[in-house]
Amino acid sequence: MLLANIHNRIKEQAKVKQTVRWVREPKSYIQERLFIRNKTKQVVPLLFNPIQALYWMEKTKRDIILKPRQLGFSTLTVARFFECVINEENVTAAIVAHDSDSTQKIFQIVQLMYERLPEAKKEQLNNGKNKPKYGNRKEFFFAGNNSRIYVGTAGADKFGRGQTINYLLCSEVAFWPNPEELMTGLLEAVPIDGEIVIESTANGVGNYYHQTYEGAKKGDNTWTPHFYAWFQHPDYQLPLNEGEMLEYTADERELVEKYKLTPEQVKWRRWKIASMPSSADMSAEERFAQEYPANDMEAFLMTGTPVFDAKKVMARIELLQERYKQRAEHGDPVVRGNFVYTYTGQMIVDSSIRFLPDPNGIVTIYVAPEPRRPYVIGGDTAEGGKDYSAGQVLDNITGEQVAVWHGHSDTDLYAKQMYCLGKYYNIALTAIEVNFDLHPVKELDRLGYHRQYWREQLDDINESEQPKYGFRTTKVTRPVIIAELVTVVRESIQLINDIATLQEMLSFVRNDNGRPEALPGKHDDLIMALAIAHQARGQQSMVLEPEEYEDVDYEVAFGSTGY
Numbered sequence: 112m113l114l115a116n117i118h119n120r121i122k123e124q125a126k127v128k129q130t131v132r133w134v135r136e137p138k139s140y141i142q143e144r145l146f147i148r149n150k151t152k153q154v155v156p157l158l159f160n161p162i163q164a165l166y167w168m169e170k171t172k173r174d175i176i177l178k179p180r181q182l183g184f185s186t187l188t189v190a191r192f193f194e195c196v197i198n199e200e201n202v203t204a205a206i207v208a209h210d211s212d213s214t215q216k217i218f219q220i221v222q223l224m225y226e227r228l229p230e231a232k233k234e235q236l237n238n239g240k241n242k243p244k245y246g247n248r249k250e251f252f253f254a255g256n257n258s259r260i261y262v263g264t265a266g267a268d269k270f271g272r273g274q275t276i277n278y279l280l281c282s283e284v285a286f287w288p289n290p291e292e293l294m295t296g297l298l299e300a301v302p303i304d305g306e307i308v309i310e311s312t313a314n315g316v317g318n319y320y321h322q323t324y325e326g327a328k329k330g331d332n333t334w335t336p337h338f339y340a341w342f343q344h345p346d347y348q349l350p351l352n353e354g355e356m357l358e359y360t361a362d363e364r365e366l367v368e369k370y371k372l373t374p375e376q377v378k379w380r381r382w383k384i385a386s387m388p389s390s391a392d393m394s395a396e397e398r399f400a401q402e403y404p405a406n407d408m409e410a411f412l413m414t415g416t417p418v419f420d421a422k423k424v425m426a427r428i429e430l431l432q433e434r435y436k437q438r439a440e441h442g443d444p445v446v447r448g449n450f451v452y453t454y455t456g457q458m459i460v461d462s463s464i465r466f467l468p469d470p471n472g473i474v475t476i477y478v479a480p481e482p483r484r485p486y487v488i489g490g491d492t493a494e495g496g497k498d499y500s501a502g503q504v505l506d507n508i509t510g511e512q513v514a515v516w517h518g519h520s521d522t523d524l525y526a527k528q529m530y531c532l533g534k535y536y537n538i539a540l541t542a543i544e545v546n547f548d549l550h551p552v553k554e555l556d557r558l559g560y561h562r563q564y565w566r567e568q569l570d571d572i573n574e575s576e577q578p579k580y581g582f583r584t585t586k587v588t589r590p591v592i593i594a595e596l597v598t599v600v601r602e603s604i605q606l607i608n609d610i611a612t613l614q615e616m617l618s619f620v621r622n623d624n625g626r627p628e629a630l631p632g633k634h635d636d637l638i639m640a641l642a643i644a645h646q647a648r649g650q651q652s653m654v655l656e657p658e659e660y661e662d663v664d665y666e667v668a669f670g671s672t673g674y
Contacts, residue, residue: 359377
């Protein structure tokens, strides 16, 4: 009996040795064993389309994908991470969608993939049981390998803090609320050997997604960018009828020459454009470019609701970046620094004011002051100290932006910096916003700087008009100054020299109610300071002062006006 048992054990061991060991091949596993519901509502295996197959070969551990509509990147990545969860031990996959509807649709994809697994695989995952443990309605936890996958909504579900995520898909990030804050927690949760995919259709320029994608293209971050144009998809073409010949328009001819489009692809493009709705602010061709971009720049520029002309702004940024790079290479970089001064008896000693170059300074000089030339300064102070304060200096003859002050500062110190900046630029007319804090204009007046912008205001007692220092931004004045700046950008963008100001313009959009404002997590202090500066130009001379110019005492001219 004992010999028989030993013999049987030897036979079992030999059988095990002869058994072909399962080799995991994720791509084959997905295409053979994971099922999806296609556009015709049929449940079919997830067979890769050519663009999905191309991405599979190019993917890394840190991918950012800019996608046209309906190319299946979300589905492919969900399948890829689901395969990891069911075939690896002790891993967690998280999919974060941009809204609740998308969250539900993605979880339904996960549910279908699980339901169509072989029963033996399900039992293996669940320690012999028929059903997995659910942490909640949008989670699968498999006790058999201690792995899980869950789906949630950006901003609504808690992700990242205090947990480890091995596989992370961030879907439609361009539409997330406060993506900077949400992504910070998520990225911290993924170890260095984990995998992250950020994918989205474009939603304008200047936001987190656009900046991250552009940074990836330039090699400024750790992401690998991927873009796939509509004509790379084999389904996007229509067969020609027998003997049919297409006569191309000028636009079509340019596309054919640039992208080597076939007549079948051009015919599909015409058919798709014909089905696109048009409106007063967007033609059917423009809407097609929005939904089916031919290149990544077109994808960003044709989407979103920017207040300023995004094409002009981006072109100006690229021009200035190249110009400043060349200047630096020739030993003539843009000058940055700080103002220093002696403060005695609660006053600034004018003769002590100095501009000290410092590459990390908060003052940028693009054009040095010239004698007799009039200047104007627009100032935007931080609301409650939580934002940046800004000062924009314009040559009041040309309207050119010649200097920028931008930093965090207490209001009294900000006023002293504006005092120095104004004195440096020939006692410039200074217009500081007074919506949240009157202290800067009061402090400037106390220091003896009376060349300030003034506004007419009815006195509460006798209803006489009293001039008041500072610019007040209201529901009446705000649209006016923004509209004026929009005109400057459209017609004279060469007057703007500061890249940071231009970058703010890219993330300054119209909200759902049509109100111009910065995207969540972005700033508009440079924009508002520049808009105020342009509005204030009418109170400053626009011609060179006489060679023997005697300064008019502005306290005499305007009186001690109060606030």
